Amino acid sequence: MISAKRMVKLSALALAVGLGAPHVRAADDVHALIEAAKKEKPINVYDSTGKIVEMAEGFTKKYGLKATGVKVSANNQLEMIIRESQADNVQGDVALITDTPAALAQLLPQGFVQSYLPDDMKAKIPSEFQNPLAISTNANVWAYNTEVHDKCPVANLWEITEPKWKGKVALVDPLTKSTYTDWFNQMEKHADGKVSDAYKALYGKPLQTKEKSASAAWIKAVAANAPLLVEGDDPASEAIGAPGQKTPFFGLLSSAKFRDNKDKGYKLGLCKELQPWVGWTYTKLGLIASKTKSPNMAKLFIRYVLTEEGITPQMKDGKLPTNIDVKMPADEPSGLVAVSNRLFAYEASTGLADFEHREEWQDFWRLNYSK
Template sequence: MMAGSFAGQANAQDPTDLDALIAAAKQEKPINIYDSTGKIVEMAENFSAKYGLKATGVKVSANSQLEMIIREGQSNNVQGDVALITDAPAALAQLLPEGFVENYLPADMTAKIPAQFRNPLAISTNANVWAYNTEAYDKCPVSNIWELTEPKWKGKVAIVDPLTKGTYTDWFNQMEAHGDDKVAAAYKAQFGKDLQTEEKSASAAWIKALAQNAPLATDGDDPVAEAVGAPGQKEPFFGLLSSAKFRDNEAKGYKLGICKDLDPWVGWTYIKLGLIASKTQSPNTAKLFIHYVLTEEGIAPQMKDGKLPTSTDIKMPEDEPSGLMALADKLFGYDSSTGLSDFDRREEWQDFWRVNYSK
């Protein structure tokens, strides 16, 4: 690896000595941080003000981050020093093995980060939850995910198109790998008999049945939030969307509510990794920023959008709009141990959805 690379300087400072890290960072060039949320601009400004350093937050989609990190690494022209990226499977498959990025977990944070989030380091878990319109219904009108495959909900379920967002096919794969018994049990609870299917798993059978029930597949969370939550609807959609969209209740007058008792899960999570470009010229500043986003002060702007920090030290703010924290144990959690399989099988799951989807 090149001289002056991240690896070459990784041990220049004792990682437990924050003061030494700050002092070393002050000798370095400014950094850029890539993230798929606009909140990164505010986070970088807060970081800069706190430490007297210069960091710039740049909103970049996960797909674009991948391309940029690879291109910048290959050309030895690193622009993004830190990547906060929600495409964990692609990072596991393309970025880490090729040495474009490196994992860094500050020593004084290790005990606060659960083992499954350490390698690679996840700074937060992001949730997609099933939601209904609280103006049209006194309580959630659905109690079991298999209800969504029945005629009653034909054409009335809104989700982000799995062909446009890798986290959705990752969810399919995760469900089959780690939650299939619960999907099968939910079928028996709904229909009073064991699932008989020609598909390879209960999860595949449910995904197929959902696809065949003509859901509204949108190009993002905003149209789902509107279809489910817009006021004044007699028969609003039921939908799956980012917990961040619950802020639209206040901003747009929406009537979104989480389906709190849905069997077997109220939603599912994916993780946001915090990684450092291997060839950054400012490794200490990059490390300091990673340390910062593992603190309550650092991650606070994203917690307001329902992003759950991985650090067990941090509690969610009382005014977080979705109320997700109270339901955290009812979410289907992401397991990165099968992240490479998620990446390898994306096309397979997309084809499966495409073949079975009916409008």
Template sequence: MNMTHIRTGMTVLTLTAAIAAPALAQDFDLDALVEAARSEPQLTVYDSTGKIVEIVENFAGKYGVDAIGQKVKATSQLEMVIRESQAGNVQGDVLMITDAPAALAQLIPEDFVYSYLPPDMADVIPESYQDPLTATTNANVFAYNTEVYDACPVDNIWALTDPEWNRRFAMIDPLSKSSYTDWFSQMESHHDEAVRAAYEAHYGKPLETDFDSATKAWVAAIGANAPLVTEGDDNTSAAVGAPGQDAPFFGLMSSAKFRDVEDKGHKMAICDTLEPWVGWTYSKLALIASGTDSPNAAKLFIHYILTEEGIAPQMVDGKVPTNTTIAMPADEPSGIVDLWDNLQAYDSRTGLDDWDSRQDWQDFWRIHYSR
């Protein structure tokens, strides 16, 4: 399927779950689905963003369905869904989950959840996002303080390992957020030569290392340069963008944090000249709990979140919908769409490897991180 230019290099989801053949679009009856959903018990939707409360309120009002949204971190979603299923007491009916490797490894194979693609969406959702269904692709980006710097002060990821940036680079602790160790794994699996080439471009000589990959050499060097590891993107955003700093941090954060420019007066921008990437992507899957007692309401919500009306509150945070007919809003504050081709795209062909290697990468970080 052809995709617009902003989708080049986006996350590729190729692992499929064994589900029944989908219905044809002409057989899909949205009105009948709405009527069936209205007769079901309250629907609960889990998502790691607080925007889900607003989204589900809009959904409930539009269709007259009893539904609530709850902000639940991805790690908590995993535990809750598994325990609820095992206890036969499903509370979370729909999961909007950013931990794709865990879903591929733990939830889908054990039938705790299943993927549903509304038949009338099959022509607008690229095949690579259909099973398991991906609602959005999200980005973490490198950023700098625009009050102190007229342009990005870092041109290469290896520069962050130099003395100039000792204790001046901020990022979420990889031990607390698995998407960061997944990023290390993805970099090593698919882009190690780019990391090696970036070293030579920065230092003018080939990389010589005792590690078995250029990625491990870079991760070790970053850790040894004593970065500020934060508990979340809010802290990273403040370290980078808070006004009035003399020597602000350079940082890595969710593109959603660029709303802090208006909301909190932060002074920051994406480092759009950084080589070899300005950031990296990860996926948000939309899955239905297998034991839900509101299956029609769950399917109706999945349909809704794939529409522009449904996903709009998250698009302003830089979350790019997989529905190719939806254009990003002009006022999205990060400008991530224009840089999409410069992001390291998540590729779930090695998603299970990311899952299997998480502990190894965490241990590697523990060994090489210097406070």
């Protein structure tokens, strides 16, 4: 078995010498693309959110071309894409996948998938989201219970390492969700100075640590403060926002969970003033299976999800479109758009390093976690 570090080195080499999957080029004429798609078989689209069903139905209604949305976790998407390609039996023609580092390390260089950006969308998608194409940025944000607190009870993230928050912070277990260890690596690589600055702002003195970085020092302190580790965003939402609690948890969860306020009567509030960030993002890529029998329909679907009509079902859950012309709906439950500039943004340029260091961060968390 090839180690993660070896896989990263091979992938980086493949990309450098052009062995990775080429960028699929679009026909300039959208109408020609539609006509070509009409001659192809129906497609399946993988995504980790159930909203893909609604999106595929919208595509079918708009173009009269059958697309079926299939909810598949990012981890399962990776395995399915690879096995389907190796067996020459592609079932998922399009993959909307949130595991950018794994896509960069495992899917694109080996040619299992291709990244495609429609020519008429190039001016609308910022360069950092173009290759590979990201259709949206997803956010995990810090939240509190508005029934108990009239404002966010935490002003600086270093506060949650203090004794008063011992055992009262809820988050998804970093050992079960790789976006969390990717966040650790991104924070250390791109924003370590802000982490140390936040420490000084709170305590009035520079951070002194034997750890390799300020980010590592903060992560270690959080782990040692006995946070409640949950299996997903649903239990995190309940721990933080369920009504009737005297001492609810403070915590981290997907911005999509703010719909629980309406659906379940929860009392989730977004920590809009939290320093140094209100949350962090990761990207969702739009990729096409290289061996799809319906390449034009797959291209058309990618183009569709880059439009307001196509991405709206996910925007309702706080997913931020990469198309700069598309505006978030005013009734998006979390209110994230007002503070989107205060999110720690994911940088795919170092995604291979995130993949390489996942096991190291998992070991670091495991070593320092205290119940």
